[in-house]
Amino acid sequence: MHKSLIKAEFQVERDDYKCIRCRVCERQCSFEVHSYDADADRMFEDELKCVGCQRCVEYCPTRALSVQPHKSTIRPHGNWPYRAVKDICKQAETGGMLLSSTGDELHHRIYWDHLVLNASQVTNPSIDPLREPMELRTFIGRKPDQVDVQLVNGKPVLKTELPPQLTLETPMMFGAMSYGAISYNVCQSLARAATASGTMYNTGEGGLHRDFYQYGPNTIVQCASGRFGVHREYLNAGAAVEIKVGQGAKPGIGGHVPGEKVDKEISITRMIPVGTDALSPAPHHDIYSIEDLRQLIYALKEAVEYKKPVGVKIAAVHNAAAIASGIVRAGADFVTLDGLRGGTGAAPTRTRDSVGMPIELALAAVDQRLREEGIRNNASLIVAGGFRNSTDVVKAIALGADAVYIGTAALISLGCTVCQKCYTGKCPWGITTQDPYLTKRVNPEIGTQRLTNLLRAWSLEIKEILGGMGINAIESLRGNRLHLRAIGLNERELDVLGVMHAGE
């Protein structure tokens, strides 16, 4: 034996006066931190195991607990923060890659926080969304270069046949999270909430459980490099198909659902044996060029008989603009960009934190490029990657997005405290786990309600902000960067974002 140098990250404090030894904390902690000693009639805690998820704190009926970052620390050093030392100790012990979950946690600039919005004063009236209609309806899909309208009996009738479109009642959808990464109950909550809110959820790359075919009109089905659960019926079950090339949290890397998470239902849905690792390759082995991508896009369009939009999702990387242009030219009806802060169930920590770019910059660059090339109308632009609130969404739309995907925010609404331990399969909040003792923690009735509330609340706020700008339809804000001004950004950043500085 030698002494482990892995450090405690959190410190668990129990107020002994308040503790009633009910052992609720012990039952709630999936990391087995708390224990009860009957002889001593005392609770004990093993702090080394604590991940800071706050489950015990929330469930303790007397609020006797507090869990906080561990107070003990080392002498401060600019190059060697305690975090860096802890990581090295961990790797010296395990010899393995550092794994993590959720999105980038480094302090990369969040551009949303440096952008402010406009409002009407005197010269143009603002609109009260409670008194006047306010339109958030959004269409995702290729828009024709021009439309021919004919007057029939004095009424305008559309002559041009429109390519397939998704109709969203709000410009927010639930981002790709696979059954396997998240539980059945969470999938069900997302599907039902998307249906109730008139928007879409995305299956991620794990296929679609038979039980959820009924939510097909509100489902975007994904086709990723592992092709898990992809078959003709699956493709046609959804309202749109998304080819997943990359993911913002781990560009260049495939997915990995560990074998322990692959139970019978997941095995059937993914079409792989029970207990085997679901490894999706880093690249699609049939895509090595834009031409190859075009083949897959059209193969899928054939499969859905050109009745549903087919899009492509990529991680925001350095050449995102050029790649997106290629994707649009290859025939995609929408392009999804996933930024650096986009979440994941499991990723190498170093990749998660340092590969890719913030979604704000990628979005601005891609929208600009597609406009310059005159092909912006050929595809809708969906963005993802750490959207935290409704103003992030409004700013994204002003920067040029058609709609956004929210993933982490959706999970937070179900209880997730961003503890970043999804990859362990022990999510204490019952979200990113397949352990039947834990998955019960998300009651789909409550989950559906909370997700629906979240979308409703953000939609109300978006309407309020639009009204303040004197705009009565989200369509009028789309790509209108004049409604944005920057604070505290340098000229290069302003250039890339295509916005003026506040005061200009």
Next chain:
Amino acid sequence: MATKAKTNKKRRRVQADENVCIGCKLCEVACIVAHSKSKNIIRAFNEETPRALSRVLVEESKPLTFALQCRHCEDPPCTIACMTGALHKDPVTGAVLHDREKCVGCWMCVMVCPYGGIQRDLREDKAASKCDLCLELDEPACVAACPNAALFVVEDED
């Protein structure tokens, strides 16, 4: 049913949904507080002796868990087995109630209850202990305390 309960129309009871019961046992905690003297959670557990008993019990065979308490049967075998009349069906509410004063602690009710809804109370005055539906509250304490909506009140008319 052939042997119908004669008196009341309603049958009220607490029902569990085992699909979303997370086995936290907060229902048991709430039940103890509701049946304590002080109704204060810390005093009820740490100061009151004897500590009140929980009338709801969470059954566990992981991953399955669910809370169980008296079903307030239409034709309750416990009231028939009880020789002193301590257990009786309240004609107004339909609740099967227990009169501690009359109970002699013979445990016949414990033996006959097919659900295990009655427990032995082994404290000084040896008696039975069971769910009283928290009739004085707006909602049974366990139902109000359940964090995952795994408990609810059902009431059927016949």
